[in-house]
Amino acid sequence: MATEWLRAMLANAFPDATELAVEDRTGTSDHFLVTVASPRFDGLPLIDQHRLVNEALAAPLADGTIHELRIKTKGTA
Amino acid sequence: MTDLNAKIKQVIEGEDVALFMKGTPQMVMCGNSLRALEALRRAGAPVTAVDILPDPAIRQELSALSGWPTIPQVFVRGELVGGADIVEELEQTGELERTLEERLGRDYREGRAEKTVAVV
Numbered sequence: 001m002a003t004e005w006l007r008a009m010l011a012n013a014f015p016d017a018t019e020l021a022v023e024d025r026t027g028t029s030d031h032f033l034v035t036v037a038s039p040r041f042d043g044l045p046l047i048d049q050h051r052l053v054n055e056a057l058a059a060p061l062a063d064g065t066i067h068e069l070r071i072k073t074k075g076t077a
Numbered sequence: 078m079t080d081l082n083a084k085i086k087q088v089i090e091g092e093d094v095a096l097f098m099k100g101t102p103q104m105v106m107c108g109n110s111l112r113a114l115e116a117l118r119r120a121g122a123p124v125t126a127v128d129i130l131p132d133p134a135i136r137q138e139l140s141a142l143s144g145w146p147t148i149p150q151v152f153v154r155g156e157l158v159g160g161a162d163i164v165e166e167l168e169q170t171g172e173l174e175r176t177l178e179e180r181l182g183r184d185y186r187e188g189r190a191e192k193t194v195a196v197v
Contacts, residue, residue, distance in 0.1 A: 047157065050162065050163055051145075068107075
């Protein structure tokens with residue numbers, strides 16, 4: 001399943017994540033909401049937090065696996 | 078540099094607030110583009126919209142320039158602010174209006190107009 005695969009990619013990119021979730025918003029395996037909480041986000045501007053998530057998911061974003069991506073990031077501080 | 082690349086740069090650098098979206102403010106073709114547009118409207122931003130749908134090359138050139146993979150993309154005075162999630166979150170916390178005031182001046186809401194420009 002795409003959600004499991006994306007979750008594994010995020011877990012790999014954020015090994016210190018305190019929260020990690022991938023939701024298939026439409027049940028069609030191409031519209032996702034990902035939630036990541038990580039100490040790496042502490043003190044980082046929102047745009048840079050999202051950049052890290054985009055980078056972690058660069059391959060599925062580029063090849064069209066992810067048609068739509070919503071991102072929710074949280075620091076842990 | 079291609080002609081398209083130059084035109085995209087011109088919009089990003091020349092417009093106060095540039096919104097690259099799917100569709101136009103009059104006919105929005107994607108939920109996330111609508112979320113970004115509505116957050117900008119709530120903040121009173123003078124939006125210049127660019128529809129990326131007429132040519133797939135627009136999105137390719139834009140993402141290559143910005144390093145941002147998804148649509149919509151919002152720029153204020155040449156600087157990428159983010160996509161729909163970020164713009165919405167910044168609007169809710171009041172940070173979007175602060176950013177607009179800082180970069181465009183405190184009276185940025187005056188004479189606010191929404192326009193659409195084409196790059197192809």
